[in-house]
Amino acid sequence: MDLALFYYLLLGFAVLMYVVLDGFDLGLGILYPWFRSEGERDHMMRSISHVWDGNETWLVFGGVVLFAAFPAAYAGILSTMYTPIIIMLIGLIFRGVAFEYRFKSHRSKPWWDKSFFLGSAVATFCQGTILGAVVQGVEAGQQGALDWLSPFSVFTGFALMVGYALLACCYLVMKSRDQIMARAAHLGRKLVLTIMVILVIVSLWTLYANVEIRARWFDGINFLLLLPLPLLSGLFGWLLYRDLDGEPHETRPFWLAVGLFILGFAGLVVGLFPYLIPHQMTLWQASAPDSSLRFLLPGIFIFLPLICAYTLWGYRIFSGKVEDFEEGY
Amino acid sequence: MELDAAILSRIQFAFTISFHIIFPAITIGLATAIAIWEGLWLKTRNPVYFQLAKFWIKPFAITFGMGVVSGIVLSYEFGTNFSRFSELVGPVLGPLLAYEVLTAFFLEAGFLGVMLFGWQRVGEKLHYFATCVVALGTWISSFWIIAANSWMQTPAGYEIVDGRFEVASWMEVIFNPSMPYRLAHMLLAAMLTATFVIGGVSAWYLRKNRDQAFARKGLSMALWAALVLAPVQAMVGDFHGLNVKEHQPIKVAAMEGIWPEKETGAPLLLFAVPDMEAETNHFEIRIPKLASLILTHELDGELQGLKSVPADERPYVPLVFYSFRIMVGLGMLMIGAALWGLWLRRRGGRFESRPFLLLMTLMIPAGVISTLAGWYVAEVGRQPWLVHGLVRTMEVVTPLPAERVLFSLTLFVLTYSLLFCVYLYFMAKLVRKGPPDMARLEQHMIGVNAPGFALAWVKKLQHEVVED
Numbered sequence: 001m002d003l004a005l006f007y008y009l010l011l012g013f014a015v016l017m018y019v020v021l022d023g024f025d026l027g028l029g030i031l032y033p034w035f036r037s038e039g040e041r042d043h044m045m046r047s048i049s050h051v052w053d054g055n056e057t058w059l060v061f062g063g064v065v066l067f068a069a070f071p072a073a074y075a076g077i078l079s080t081m082y083t084p085i086i087i088m089l090i091g092l093i094f095r096g097v098a099f100e101y102r103f104k105s106h107r108s109k110p111w112w113d114k115s116f117f118l119g120s121a122v123a124t125f126c127q128g129t130i131l132g133a134v135v136q137g138v139e140a141g142q143q144g145a146l147d148w149l150s151p152f153s154v155f156t157g158f159a160l161m162v163g164y165a166l167l168a169c170c171y172l173v174m175k176s177r178d179q180i181m182a183r184a185a186h187l188g189r190k191l192v193l194t195i196m197v198i199l200v201i202v203s204l205w206t207l208y209a210n211v212e213i214r215a216r217w218f219d220g221i222n223f224l225l226l227l228p229l230p231l232l233s234g235l236f237g238w239l240l241y242r243d244l245d246g247e248p249h250e251t252r253p254f255w256l257a258v259g260l261f262i263l264g265f266a267g268l269v270v271g272l273f274p275y276l277i278p279h280q281m282t283l284w285q286a287s288a289p290d291s292s293l294r295f296l297l298p299g300i301f302i303f304l305p306l307i308c309a310y311t312l313w314g315y316r317i318f319s320g321k322v323e324d325f326e327e328g329y
Numbered sequence: 330m331e332l333d334a335a336i337l338s339r340i341q342f343a344f345t346i347s348f349h350i351i352f353p354a355i356t357i358g359l360a361t362a363i364a365i366w367e368g369l370w371l372k373t374r375n376p377v378y379f380q381l382a383k384f385w386i387k388p389f390a391i392t393f394g395m396g397v398v399s400g401i402v403l404s405y406e407f408g409t410n411f412s413r414f415s416e417l418v419g420p421v422l423g424p425l426l427a428y429e430v431l432t433a434f435f436l437e438a439g440f441l442g443v444m445l446f447g448w449q450r451v452g453e454k455l456h457y458f459a460t461c462v463v464a465l466g467t468w469i470s471s472f473w474i475i476a477a478n479s480w481m482q483t484p485a486g487y488e489i490v491d492g493r494f495e496v497a498s499w500m501e502v503i504f505n506p507s508m509p510y511r512l513a514h515m516l517l518a519a520m521l522t523a524t525f526v527i528g529g530v531s532a533w534y535l536r537k538n539r540d541q542a543f544a545r546k547g548l549s550m551a552l553w554a555a556l557v558l559a560p561v562q563a564m565v566g567d568f569h570g571l572n573v574k575e576h577q578p579i580k581v582a583a584m585e586g587i588w589p590e591k592e593t594g595a596p597l598l599l600f601a602v603p604d605m606e607a608e609t610n611h612f613e614i615r616i617p618k619l620a621s622l623i624l625t626h627e628l629d630g631e632l633q634g635l636k637s638v639p640a641d642e643r644p645y646v647p648l649v650f651y652s653f654r655i656m657v658g659l660g661m662l663m664i665g666a667a668l669w670g671l672w673l674r675r676r677g678g679r680f681e682s683r684p685f686l687l688l689m690t691l692m693i694p695a696g697v698i699s700t701l702a703g704w705y706v707a708e709v710g711r712q713p714w715l716v717h718g719l720v721r722t723m724e725v726v727t728p729l730p731a732e733r734v735l736f737s738l739t740l741f742v743l744t745y746s747l748l749f750c751v752y753l754y755f756m757a758k759l760v761r762k763g764p765p766d767m768a769r770l771e772q773h774m775i776g777v778n779a780p781g782f783a784l785a786w787v788k789k790l791q792h793e794v795v796e797d
Contacts, residue, residue, distance in 0.1 A: 050442030053397055057438045061430045063404045068427040071419020078408025078415075079727040085409055086737040089402045090744055096398035097748060100391040104755055289495045292420040296427055303431040310439045317443060317450050 003294070004287035007069035008274070010300065014065055016265050018058035020167070020258050024048070025055045027168025029095050029120020030161055032113060034187055040180055041113060042103075047175045047322040049099050054311060056092065068296055073276040073286035080138055081130050084148055088126035095119030121161060128160030129153045135206060135268070137278035152205060159198045163261065166191040170254040173244070175322050185248040189241055196237045199264060203230070206271065212279070213271040226270060233263045332731035335723055338410040341738040343708075345402050347701060348745045352396030354700045357471060357516070358523025359389045360464035367457050376767060377546045382460075384543070384764035385527070388756055390445055395752055397438075399745075410734070414715055414725035421487060421494050421502060422477050429473035437466035468516065475515055479508035481716050482707065483576045506576055510569040511707075517562040518703060521663060522696025524554045529693030530760055532686040543764045545680050548689070552670035552679070559663040566660065567623065573710075574624050577717060578633040579642065580710035583649040585620045586610050587634040594629045595620040600654070603646040608636060644712040652705035659699035666692060 028044050035041055048055075066074040078085060094115045102112035132153030169188035173181055207214045217223060240256040243249040274282045287293065363382050370378035404426065407415045443451060443459040451459070486501025487494050496502055528551030534544035574581045582588075586598045588608050597619030601610035621630035635643050666688060673679035680686075715722040 050446040053394075053441055054435065054438035056397070056401065057430065057434045060401055060404045060434060061427075063408075064423060064427040064430050067404075067407065067415060067419055068423025071416050071423055074408045074419060074423075075412035075416040075727075078405060079410075079412035079729070082409050082727075082729060082733060082737070085405055086740065089405060090740055092401060093398040093744060093748070097394055097751070100394040101751060101755055104391075104758070288420040288423065289490070289493075291496045291499075292424050295496065295499050296424045299424075299428050299431050303435075307431070307435040307439065311435070314439050314442050317447060 003290060003297075004069070004284050007065065007287070007293060008276075008283045011062065011065050011069065012265070012269060014058055014062040016262065018055070018062055019265070020261055021051075021055035021058055023164045023261065024167040024171040024254075025052050026095070026120045026124050027164035027166070028171070029116045030124060030165045031168050031172075031184075031187070032117040032120075035180070035183070038109070043176060043180060043322055044172065045099065045102060045116070047171070049103075050318055051314065052096070052099055054314065056096070059092075069288055069293060070276055070283065070286035071288055073281055073283075076277055076281060076286075077134065081133065081148055084126040084130050084133070088123045088130070091119045091121075091123030091126065093119070095123065124161045124164050125157040128157035131160065132156030135272065135278065136209070137280070152209070155205075156202065159195075159202060162191055162194050162198060163264075166195055167254070167257050167261070170240075170244075170257040173248050174251050174254050177321055181248065185244045185253075188244045188248075188253065192237055192241045192244065195260070196234075199233060199237075203267070210271070210278075216271055226267075229263055229267050229270070233260060233267075236260050236263065332735060334729045334731040334734045335726040337731060337734040337738055338726045338729070339722065341734060341741060342406060342410060344738070344745070345399065345406060345741055347704070348749070349396065349399040349403055350701065350704060351697050352392050352399065353467070353470075354519050354522045354697055355392045355526060356389060356396055356523075357467040357519035358521070358696075359385060359392065359526070360460075360467050361520065362523055362527060363389060364457075364460045364464040367460050371453060371457055376770065377542055379770060380543050380764050380767070381547060383770060386445065387759050388526075391752065391755055391759075393437075393441065395748070402741075410727050410729070411715075411725055412727040414720065416493070417720060417725060418481075418494050418716060421480065421496055425473050425477040425480075425503070429470055429477075433466045433470035433473065436469070437463050440466070471516055471519070472512060475512045476503045476505070476508055478707075479511045480505050482511070482711055483507040484716050484719060507569075507572050510565065510572045513565045514562070514569050514703070515700075517558055517565055518696065518700045521555065521558050521562060522700055524551050524558060525663065525689075525692050525696045527551045528555065529690050532689035533693075533760070534763070535680055536683070536686045536690065540763050541680075548680065549674075552667060552674070555663060555667035556671055559660065559667050563660055563664065566657075570624065574632075577711065579635060579638055580644065580649070580706075581624065582633060582635045582637075583644050583646045583710055584653040584706060585624075585632070586613075586646070586650050587620070587632055588636055589634040590637040591631055592634050593621065593631045594618045595624075595632045597623065601650070603650050605640075605643075605646055642713060644710050649706055649710045652702040652709070656699045656702040656706060659695050659702070662692070663695060663699075 025048050028048060031044070032041060035044060063074075066077075095117075096119070098112045098116035098119065102109060102116065105112055129148060130153075132155065133148040133150070135156070136150060136152050138147045166188060169184045169191060172184035173188065176184065207217065217226060236256050236259045240253055240260070243253045243256065272278060274284070276283050276286050363385055366378045366382040366385070369375070370382060407422075440459040440462040443456065444463050447456055447459065480502055483506040485505040486496060486498040488497045489495070528548050531544040531547035531551060534540050535548065570581065570584075573584075583603075585595065586601050586603050587595055588610070594617070596613075596615035596617045598610065599614040599616065601613040601615075603610050618628045621632060622628055624630065624632060635646065669685055669688075670679055673682055673685055711717055713721050713723065715725060
């Protein structure tokens, strides 16, 4: 198989893993204003304090795969998206350190709550904005000040916040009990409706604004082949909405939400392939020489399965509901 | 003064990477120490070892957290601020960093959760395994990042195809000429950094007459470690210096403050004020012929000086020169402290001698400072090159508008200054709080039969009763 294409898929896998794993993680921060008591916030943070670091590692992995396999795209995208990336990194810093300091603080605890909420919200918004700007196709290499900031990218910024918050609600349904669980389910239902509307708007907006993506979808038989994507999304949304009702199902909502993310991501890739920077740079134009791509292969085939295995093991050790007593180091 | 985006980008990278290295420098050694204590506890069942492990895991956790968040920044900063560099050398450095993530970062993150939060969830052997894996992860991570950095110092195994670097031999890229020396030097530096943090904090407890058994064990082990590590580090540093002289003679010239094109029997400058304009030093305090002796092992050995290359191929000499003296000076101080400790051990009273305990307390940051100084020697000394002899730093910076870099730099300076104060505050808070007492440790004992587990079980039962 074409090596560059393999790395394109690997990059997609890394991004998807990041979005799902850090998604519920960042989403919990975004949900903080809806859970106001200290006990609830302790509980929410405790449910992810053992995994947030691993989840964020997928962001680093995505970054270095882009760097190693598509250096030209890494250079082009990162330098063009300079400001949102820097702000995202700062956001991630503030929410990351909150994990360590919040549980060790007394007087400053409200500040760490703010740090966790704002950091998560800002980082998510920036990620959504970057995504929107890339889809829209910002001139790479031309470092105009606010190119990345457009109505569309601002909309995708907020859209991603809603998406992550939905993942987080489903995660809470799985990891908590009683009141928190009920509140998360209730909130989750509203978010499902919102995200379905957002998916429709983003899809139509993209089709309207982008001729190439429109051609991809409506060219001959393509539409029929791609029809399962929107249909399945609708089905998942409906199932999710139903599962969160009444006595919510514990684990299925989370997996349905993950399914929604996968479908949305697939829709995105269908539209953009084979471009890494739309209209400008395909994955083959950006790819590193074969010597670099081949060198990394054994590492990926040996370590990636191992990583998945021990990550899963880690989640299993902490599986089940979160207990509200000190269990830490 | 006109703002220059390239200069600002370089300042920003220097600032963010300097901030970052503080934390791994501490955690690499601390993780190793915690693994050693946990192992000793399992072997001897001496509760002091358990207490040491349980106490130090807290500073370890917050330091590790700081390392993680400041490290993520770096993996993106190559692209944001040095886009041309990324495109040019991505095929060489990218895979090395990818291997670092695959073999180290995920490993650390995957087992850190169990190490920090899994005491009641897994058996003690499995927990020990998790601790060892985290420690191993920090070492593996050093391996790859040092390989990448060393390649930029002494590039090998590459060919240039269509103006872009391609790799001819990965073995030569990874095990490039300076890599083994730099790796050994850095790992020893990290071990020494943790050693002096542990020794210094233990000495502080002894000065305050607190937690005697705990502090004595900590200080005693730290002193043994320093006694071995500090002299070995001096030797490795010497070998490393010879390696630098071979591959980057101008860096050595800047370290030693040697200006003439060739100098035989060069003196060792204990102090001087290098003057780049006049191409000479002022206020020299010198030991004749010693620099030649150290670097060539001959009294009249010949050394290459700064003037042997044009001015635009020289680094900023004063920073290299002073940093080198700070690093070596602190290294000597470490050896001195270790020897003083040994002498007091023989004579009795290493836990009582006030001046000795004070010195150890003051030396808590010695490792961090000398590590930073050492990196300034290595990195500033390589300038004006980013890849030595091949890629000039100024030519591969992203052509960003200056205001934008100024904005991000300001954000980083504000954020990091704030966080550094917070970090010191919480470290001090943890140290003042002191080690967990034995009764509390009983509660935390790992394993299914331990009280901690029973506690969890009872709480769970209560929960279920309430629900019904």
